[in-house]
Amino acid sequence: MTASPFEIEIPRGRVIEVQRDDTRVRWGGGLLRGMAVVWKHWKESFKLNRSYSQIHGTFTIEYPEEQPRIPEAYRNMPILLYDDETGHELCTSCFQCERICPPQVIHMTQAKDPATGKPVPAVAEFIIEYDACMSCGFCAEVCPFDAIKMDHEFELSTDDHTRLTVHKEQLLRPISYYAKIAPTMWAEVRESALKKLQGNVRRRPDVIGLAPQLTEKIAARRAELAAQAVQAAQAAAAAPAAPAAAPAEGRKLTPEEKAAKLAAIRAAKTAQAGESATPAEAAPAPPSPAPAGEAAPSADKAAKLAAIRAANAAKKAAAGEAPATLPVAPADGMAGDTPADAPPAAPPADKAARLAAIRAANAAKKQQSGDGS
Amino acid sequence: MYDMLTALINGALGWGWPEWALNLLSYILIVTIVLVVAPLQMLFFTYYERRVIARMQDRVGPNRVGPEGIWQPIADGVKMFTKEDIVPQAADRIVHFLAPCVVVAPTVLMFAVVPWGPGMVPVDLPTGLLFFFAISSISAVGLMMAGWASNNKFSLLGAMRAVAQMVSYEIPAVLSLIAIVIIVGSLSINEIIAYQAGLIISNRDLPGVPDLGLGWFVFTPVGFVAFVAFFIAALAEGERTPFDIPEADSEIVAGYMTEYSGMKFGLFYLAQYVLNFLLCAITAIIFFGGWQGPGVGWLYAQGITPANPNGNGLFNVLAGILGVFYFLLKTYIFFFVMVWLRGAFPRLRIDQLMDFGWKFLIPWTLANLFSAALWVAFTRWGPAEGMLITVGWSPVLRWLAAFVVTLAINLGVYLWLTRVYAASQAERRRAELEELSAAA
Structure with a gap:
């Protein structure tokens, strides 16, 4: 028996022979070497391994007790952002996310000025169906105002199906929250996002565009508006004609x-x-x-x-x-x-x-x- | 047990019970202990295996139920009991029902001859070893019943494989044990343990050796070869991973257990783990001295024994505790080795299994049998038996000669056999390829 072929064509397909060194007899040493590898794994497994560059040690994160270290770019479910100081939402209801959403789970209505009926760059209602969301992150990617971002929260299981249809109030998170979970990603877009927000805030009358759950922010804004009105009235009264x-x-x-x-x-x-x-x-x-x-x-x-x-x-x-x-x-x-x-x-x-x-x-x-x- | 009860009831308490009552009571107690201990060992082994194999795979293993997951087997047992018992419509209902019983019964019977400590053997049969292996073969019948009654091709394939494997590997297992039986000259398990007193060398061969309970057979060339061969055969017998062909889940679902569910499946599972425990135990008993260990012999000599009826009962208890400790320690270490092998090696093919059993283990153990005979000749025979070389040699010299000769034979045979075996395997692969080329 001389050189055996590497490949043989047979009717059922092709057989590729893996050339093993058959002539070498290890006298059971190969078995012992395999056992030594397993022994080392067993011995080292009593140490924790958190570097992920080592092949030995236990990698397991005991989940409910220990929380996994989530990378910044991790994405789970989309959330909306609002400004911490003014309480203004970043969303302008441009419908980009609704358009791109592959499972079409994003729904929104644009806010309208009650006085004129004209649309305002703010969102009246925003709904995401978390149950059908596939966490692709397209919405966050496409958003020109950096208003929609992907959250790191993953403990979403519930026995109440309707709770997975998430409305604006539950979706809104302060910018500081996002800056905490994804600091570098937020730092990249921070300036432009805030600039755009300022531009949009100018075009929002009354309390439109304020996060609805921030009742004291809304009340403060109302009081501010009222004070301005009083001032204006006084100014008007002072003017003779x-x-x-x-x-x-x-x-x-x-x-x-x-x-x-x-x-x-x-x-x-x-x-x-x-x-x-x-x-x-x-x-x-x-x-x-x-x-x-x-x-x-x-x-x-x-x-x-x-x-x-x-x-x-x-x-x-x-x-x-x-x-x-x-x-x-x-x-x-x-x-x-x-x-x-x-x-x-x-x-x-x-x-x-x-x-x-x-x-x-x-x-x-x-x-x-x-x-x- | 009988001795202890006699000493306690008729001696210490002075109640003067008749002999039959004492016998009855002692056997009831023994049976109860065995029937409680066997499932407990199985429960512990499932937990133990899962934890150890998990560590070998860089995992943690079950650690949720109770402290470090120690109640996990209880939870599993509850699950098993509450599962639905399904019998396939096409199955042979009676045989399907009987098969798990036939598989479990022999494993529990095997406990009858296992000594746990000095004087702690349920029944000291003079043919204990024969009984042990004769009974263990019965479970093959149960496996075949299960496979046939299920009326399922996977079950039948699994059963066929199981029976073929058990029958093939019983031969090297028994051949390696015969080597020990030749040296000891008895089939009694207690005798075999008693023979392994001493220090490295049995003090039956070499009088005057201090008794530290370390005269284990594994330290002799004959015993070592027998141990390795027997342990490999035991793996095959207990269907442990390198040889778990009968229930190869990636090929034939679960083998003969495919059509079983609920507690019937649980019984198969129980039988398997109890059998594994017993195989580890018998390995520890025959090659590693069972309960023999430093201190046990001395403690037991102070206690109440047939030879020393006036001893102190406290020493019986102490010797028992220490003996059981040594015995279980050895058994658990062997089970660890079983799990270790499971972690290290992939499953064999059925032809590799058969080749290895018939072409390697059997010739090797047969050669070992010859070595064992030489060992006996060198250490015990005199001119009366026709052994004229050793006339006038001191016991140490005889022992040394036996050691060297058997070592040389066993090593030579091993090296030669591995070479031949490797060559035959290579030849077979080449032949297979040639056949494929010819077909193409």
Whole structure:
């Protein structure tokens, strides 16, 4: 018998012969060597092994008594973050996570401004079905605001199935919690996340976007808003011509202001569009208290309409704010206020409305002069 | 037991009971002790094995039920009792029911001749060793019954393998024991233990050796070879891991136990562990002196014995405690070795098992038998038996000559046999490959 082949093809497949050193006789030494290996494992197993680079020693973590050391990137179930100081949630309800979720267990509704009905960069309700979540971590990966992160908590077993449909209040964790379980991962995104949050907070009216379980934070925010309203009212009262300032907030851009601005822009646009229109098409306009003061063609009308709308918006804003704030706020007095005779010291809401009206008037004037020439 | 009861009731208490009453009482006590001890040993062994094998695999093992998990076997037992007893529809119901009983009964019967300490043997049969091995073979019948009655191919395969393996490995086991029987000249287990008094060398061969209870057979070349061969055969007999072919769970589910559940399965399990205990015990008894150890012989000589009826009963108890301690220590060490082997070696193929039994162990033990005969010739025979070389030699010289000669023979045979065996195995592999090449 000479060299045996390494491979043989047989009808059922291929046989590969492992070449063993058959000629060497160890006289039982091979068996003893194997036993020596096992003996060493037995002997060393009475020591703990926590380095994971050694092959000897007991690796077992006696779980309920000892907690396993969880690596930072460990991911179990998604959670939402909120800012510790202000209580603002990082989530803006951009729907990225809901879209990417492979088992489609993320559901959310966007918060709406109760005054305008416009969406606000905050989330009203956020639900994750933990029972079907597969812990893929896509939601955390895709979130542009670093609002959704993967938790390290894994003791989730329960006998109550409905508890696995987790709502926003149970999902919310402070940023400090996440910074504790994943310090380096949070340090990487911290700056951009907080910056984005600040930007979003500015666009959130009232107490929208505050973590709902932080009742004292919400109460504090309400009190702050009320104090601002009082201040604004006092300022308005101090101003001579101001009939009643809307209890405008200190923030730069309230939805009311925005609406007014929008109206102005729209009016300007309409006016521009009116330039091309022929006078024949223009219908006689009813007399109006608009600053233009004359019977105007369609362009004029549009401008007037814009002014009225702006005024209404301002009114509505004032009316909407008034009951929410303090009864002392003299919000009701400004109902008949028109943009034209608004005082120069008017608070921002009024100012914006006036600005819109003026702009609209200008546009109308321009149109008229254009027509006349 | 009878002696102690006689001394206690008729001696110390002076009640004057008749002999038959004393006999009856002593046997009832003995049977009770044996029937309590056997399952307890099994319970302990399951726990012991699981803990030891876990450590060998860098694990912890069961440590939840009670301190360090000591009540784990109790929990397992409760589980076994509460499980449903399922009998397959196609099974032979009567045989299926009887098989576990037939397997368990011999293992408990084997306890009858196991001496636990000096004077602590239930029945001192003059043919104890023969009884032990004759009875142990009966369980093969039970295994075959179980395999056949289950009407399941895995069961039948397992039973076939079990019977083939037991029958094959009984031969080397018995051959290695015969070597010891030749030297001792008796089949009585008590005699075999008594022979192993002394110090390294038995003081029957060499009068005047101090009795430290260390004249174990394992220290002689004949005894050592017999021990190794017997222990390997015992592994096969007890279906321990390198030879657990009958219940190879990766091949044939659980062998003959496949169709058993609940307490019937539990009985098989019990039988297996009790058999393992007994095989470890008999290894300790025959090659490692059983309860022999430093101090036991001296203590027992002070106690109440048939030779010394006026001794002190306290020394009986002390000798008993020490003897049982030595005996159980040796037994548990052998069980540790069994678990160690389980941790170290993978399961053999059935052809490897048969090859090893028939082509290696049997020739080796046969050669050892020859060595044993030479040992007896050198140490005991004189001109009357035709042994003329040793005439005029001192006992030490005779013993030394026997030691050297048997050592040379056993070592030579071992080296030669391993060579031949390895060559035959290599040849077989080559032949198999050639056959495959031819088929291709």
